[in-house]
Amino acid sequence: MTGQALLEVEGLRIDLSVNGRRYPAVQDVSFSIRRGETFGLVGESGCGKSITALALIGLLRNPLSIGGGSIRFHGQELLDLSPGGMRKLRGSRISMIFQEPMTALNPLSPVGRQIAEMFVLHKGANWREAERQAVEALARVRVPAPERRVKDYPHQLSGGMRQRVMIAMALACGPDLLLADEPTTALDVTVQAEILDLIQELSAAQGTAVLMISHDLGLIANMCQNVGVMYAGRLIEQRAADSIFLTPRHPYTQGLVASLPLLGARSKFGRKKLKEIEGVVPPVVAFPPGCRFNPRCHAATDLCRAEDPVVTPLPESGLVRCHYHD
Template identity: 80%
Template sequence: MSDEALLKVENLRLDLVVGSRRFGAVKDVSFSIGRGETFGLVGESGCGKSITALALIGLLRAPLAFGGGRILFKGREIQNLPGSEMRKLRGNAISMIFQEPMTALNPLSPVGRQIAEMFVLHKGATWHEAERKAVEALANVRVPAPDRRVKDYPHQLSGGMRQRVMIAIALACRPDLLLADEPTTALDVTVQAEILELIRDLSAAQGTAVLMISHDLGLIANMCARVGVMYAGRLVEERAAQEVFRAPSHPYTGGLVASLPLLGARASHGRSRLKEISGVVPAVTAFPEGCRFNPRCQARTEICIAEDPEETALPRGGRVRCHHHA
């Protein structure tokens, strides 16, 4: 990993706009990713992971809106780029594997043409050259009979096949930054391993930075050097992956790690019960005062209810946002 930050996000705020009111769906989120580094973003559904990724490539749509902060890519601010400039980056220097392969592909176009478009638009290839490269791209993601599958429409493919097509599109132009939102959700275990190896090889070979978004903590531990933990639109902890899983500092991170099943773990009276975090993530329009995790936190005190905690640097590196961090 290079020390240079390819992507730097500073105090990002994303708002949910309801009439004349604005609610902070994502607030003061900051992180950076170096060349060749894989940075993980974890948290429960609804915590703001996916909309953070969409904001990085200018794909936010109403009622969500950019509320403030800076997004720097290769030292250049991109949060306010005109649409034409952002389209030159999107799919070329910055690519995204979307979470929903069933709806992300154009149902009216063969998948081969959708891949070929990337080479025509961003690499100046002819359609004949691009169609040949599309076959190679499908072969790289282990699609069987790729020369035949390029002619198929999305509805002719299974969910796992569509996911592989999405990954082929994202990797086609060998991007500098890859945003991977649950990239292996619809894939079986053996194909998951192959796709992750492909992403790992791309990162190692040309220094591609990867933002890996996942609910799968095992995948994050295996793939990522650093991990950011999000809760209710806030980045509550960011540290080296091994430190997060060895000794979490934020109570929410501790709850996530404690909920992981341990191979061979049993109680004396039979199979042990998995731990869980009580309650649910609050709605964007109903975030509590003070620390947003306080209604679910077993360690809360009066200050947690009254005051929003500041970010604190940790002695072994990283940072945490908690009044009573470990």
């Protein structure tokens, strides 16, 4: 990894418009990713991880919109780019593996043509050469009989195969920044390991920066150098991966780590019951006052219910948003 940040996100806000009112779906999110670094983003569904990634690649649609902040890529402010300028970056220098490939792929076009289009648009290849490269791209993600599969439509493929096609498209042009939103969904364990190895090889060989979004904390711990934990649209803890899972500082992070199953863990009554975080993530239109986690936090006080905690730098490097992080 080099010291210079490839991607810098500062004070990002994403607004949700409902009946003429604007609510902060994501607020005050800041992080950076260096070349060759894999940055993990974790949290429950509905915390704002996926829409943060969509904002980075310029794919937010109504009722979501950018409400403020800065997104710099190679020092260039992406929020100032025209739609045409963003299209030139998207797919070539910035790529995304979407969480649901069935909705991301064009159902009316063979998957091979969709991959080949990447080489035509961004590499200037003719269609014959692009189709040959599409076969090679499918082979790299371990699609069997890629020469035949390039002619298939998305509905003819299994969920795992569609996911591999999506990954092949994202990796086709060797992007500088890869946004991976649950990249191993619907893949079996063996193929999952192969895909993660492929992403790591790309990062090591080309210095590709990776934003890895996942619910799998084990995957994040193994793949990422730094980790950000999101809750209710905010980053509530951000630290090195080797410390955040060993000594989590925020009660929410502690709850996520405590909910992991431990091999061989048993109580005197047999299997040890997994811990859980009571309650659910609040909807965007009804975030509670004070700390947004306070209704679910076992350690919440009147201060937590009244005042929003500020971001506090940690001595061992990192950030936490909690009144009682010590």
